[in-house]
Amino acid sequence: MKKIKYLLLFVFTSLVSCDSDDTNAPIIDEEGKEVALVNPFPNLSFNQPLDLQSPDDGTDRIFVVEKRGRIVVFENDSTTTSVTDFLNISTISSASEQGLLGLAFHPNYSSNGYFYIFYTPNANLAVVSRFTVSDDVNVADAGSEVVILEIPQPETNHNGGQLSFGPDGYLYIAVGDGGGAGDPDNNAQNRTNLLGNILRIDVDNEDNGLNYAIPATNPFVNEASVRPEIFAYGLRNPWRMSFDVQDGSLWAADVGQGAREEINTIVSGGNYGWRIFEGNSCFSGDCETTGLEAPIFEYGHDNGDRSVTGGFVYRGTELPSLVGKYVYGDFVSGRIWALDTANATNALLLEPRLSIASFGTDNENELYVCDFGGTIYKFALRNSE
Template sequence: MKRLLGFALGCLLLSIPLFTALAQSDVALPNVEMTEIARGFSRPLFVTHAGDGSGRLFVVEQGGRIWILEEERRLDTPFLDISQLVSSEANGAGYSERGLLGLAFHPDYAENGVFFVDYTDTNGNTVVARYRVSAADPDLADPASAEIILTQQQPYANHNGGHLAFGPDGYLYIGFGDGGSQGDPNGNAQNRSSWLGKILRIAAGPEGGYAIPEDNPFVQDTNAAPEIWAYGLRNPWRFSFDRETGDLYIGDVGGSDWEEIDYQPAGSPGGANYGWNIYEGMHPTSGRAAPEDLVLPITEYPHSEGVSVAGGYVYRGSTIESLQGIYLYGDFGFG
């Protein structure tokens, strides 16, 4: 059985409130204290590293800037500023699901200086673009190096997805929400000809556009988009690969009632259908029959315990031995 602990492990850096959401594990929740390591950010929503051994952290702001943290100090100049290209205006509820949403460094970044971003452009479309680091300064990206590799029209302003991650296979995985509104009115998540409500898997190198991996699950299906790796997702806001096993964990934001964590073991052939909008969590949402290829989440929790799953990571550190191998995930707030 997968070991999971659900609680908000956020700090001021990530703007995630602290609370205990769920503990479905055979170990007790350890005494964890939060430590603020930096401040001065505007709507930070993701932190990652370049895998280049520099020890730097890269903080993504929703408004379109990426900052470098070096030895817990924010550098004075953004690594990248594409705020003029990005739409992130608040909606009527006072928040936005658009903006600069994802960042992934190429596995060979130390050699080629290539990274990818996912953002909502000023027309409301999702854009995935490739950039390079400046040849003159490793702490600055070259804005002139931008190359758009794909664009997706978004029918509504919410459920943009936006996460990017390179898998252990070297391919780029891209998360797309179902296109927004309520209940997936256009049926995008179950429509395999649409990218919406999916995780895509593409070969994105340092040059050119992208290629379709030959072993993608729907390459031979003329009625499906060949980029699709998984479908039936509402808004896979954050997903991650266990760096030891290669297993994939997906935090899929729920609708009215249930938040869920989906799982795909390493070596999977892809093509999993996680059920939305026929299922929310482990619960049918309509009178339609369950899909034959339905894959239920490995855990769920109701909105009395949270409101929007934020995804997480399998702990592979050495500081807290009792957490070794446990998937830690958080939520945006209380129910």
């Protein structure tokens, strides 16, 4: 899975932009301990894990999404020896960058049992569906599917696939440009379709025969010929987005074409420039910057970095040195960084050489990383001596 193609080695875009290596000093807390990765579930392995989620339902469980169509659930405990199949839709298309790509639990999951997935039932379509948990809290009702939204896919790559509920209670959906080198149909700048966008919908209401409603505050609801679901646009392949649980800001990493990778903070109505720009570099057309949102960071490919994987602003308690920093990685190089926007610095955090497919958090906002090879790791502290 080339995951989603290309990227990385940070460059602080709006404030700094270069291809020199970033800070290599380890991040050490006041007690002299370094950030490290540990295997918190040594008895478990997974098949191409792409997402990790934990519902806010009063339990301490972890759900892992596997590319080929399975969601598994298990207790967040190092002694756990097995997983339970929560949902299995393995008849889907999982070639190239397709598959079961995202999972989000409804904010009221503990009372309504609703969860949402993003998957590709065939090579030409992406679907967002709602399912309901069964009477067994560890097993979904496989027959409860309600298709919420269908998105035609011209190619098998650049699907995006992240789902996340915002602090406003709406469902945000990351969608790639439809694939093909250089966005040949200019989908990311074409707001008459749903490709190359961050979408925002209201899944608690219905409008005009749809299984969802359009939030009245969406930025383009009053513009003719523009899809009102669009919250932000101009994205190539947003591979992983997340909300900062403290301030509500939305962060998304966007995989580059062949030279620049970028990280953005997503704002309502923002145009993030693809295919006019790749990062801060002109890609096609007149490359006029008026009306475009510059990335928070960009980086090049000079050091083996090729495909950015977006992470989280860390808000846990076990790693004081990371609080407030955006932690992200690269699928190809297997390196992990911590981006401190307050000081305009980007520090190399770890070089585990994993195939970093996704990050996730548990109910305590502690941070995990999904290795596409089949292992889940947790960020922890170790003595630097």
